[in-house]
Amino acid sequence: DAGVIQSPRHEVTEMGQEVTLRCKPISGHNSLFWYRQTMMRGLELLIYFNNNVPIDDSGMPEDRFSAKMPNASFSTLKIQPSEPRDSAVYFCASVKGSGSSYNEQFFGPGTRLTVL
Amino acid sequence: GNSVTQMEGPVTLSEEAFLTINCTYTATGYPSLFWYVQYPGEGLQLLLKATKADDKGSNKGFEATYRKETTSFHLEKGSVQVSDSAVYFCALRGPAGATNKLIFGTGTLLAVQP
Numbered sequence A: 001d002a003g004v005i006q007s008p009r010h011e012v013t014e015m016g017q018e019v020t021l022r023c024k025p026i027s028g029h030n031s032l033f034w035y036r037q038t039m040m041r042g043l044e045l046l047i048y049f050n051n052n053v054p055i056d057d058s059g060m061p062e063d064r065f066s067a068k069m070p071n072a073s074f075s076t077l078k079i080q081p082s083e084p085r086d087s088a089v090y091f092c093a094s095v096k097g098s099g100s101s102y103n104e105q106f107f108g109p110g111t112r113l114t115v116l
Numbered sequence B: 001g002n003s004v005t006q007m008e009g010p011v012t013l014s015e016e017a018f019l020t021i022n023c024t025y026t027a028t029g030y031p032s033l034f035w036y037v038q039y040p041g042e043g044l045q046l047l048l049k050a051t052k053a054d055d056k057g058s059n060k061g062f063e064a065t066y067r068k069e070t071t072s073f074h075l076e077k078g079s080v081q082v083s084d085s086a087v088y089f090c091a092l093r094g095p096a097g098a099t100n101k102l103i104f105g106t107g108t109l110l111a112v113q114p
Helices: none
Strands: A005-007 A010-013 A019-024 A031-038 A042-050 A053-056 A065-071 A074-079 A088-095 A111-115 B003-006 B011-014 B019-021 B023-026 B032-038 B044-050 B056-059 B062-065 B075-077 B086-093 B102-104 B108-113
Touching (some): A005 A088, A031 A074, A042 A074, A053 A065, B003 B102, B032 B056, B044 B062
Parallel strands (some): B011 B108
Antiparallel strands (some): A005 A019, A042 A053, A065 A074, A088 A111, B003 B023, B032 B044, B044 B056, B056 B062, B086 B102, B086 B108
């Protein structure tokens, strides 16, 4: 399996622009997570989906952030408008299994976002 | 609520030194505990896990024992290598029946010098 795929790997944009990050989870995995990592705040969970349905979006910082999962093989995280403080590495992770049993979360390589 | 506290880094060691990275947790019930590792420029990878009290997780020479009495899950390795240089995250997941959501610590940077 190719693992979790994220695109782009690097994104540089100007303040006010819309940014869309993409994630393809591992085939057969039914939960998907979006994280943000910065030096100041460490690793933060933004939102996660179970069977394509958003379960917990309490980590989404504000209305400028939105996430969708239209099907089991694709998710997007959108920031509109972007701000310099959104600069971070954004990770997507997926896992197979329900809440009654645990399987490993597999992380993608991340998207490094720089907002100028 | 559930939380994880890790020792702050960076931790700098010479090759073949003994490593301990402390991790304590706060949780209701019996959580599962994990150590993830992040090598430079990469995503996190599961290093080891323990799902019940007194379990010992081990992988690549690293070990951690689930201690419920001290609510700890300290990571140890007897002899570190330069290739172990990475950021290590302690994490917790709620008891069976809960979600797949993980609660991560802040991460500890380990730098091993030759």
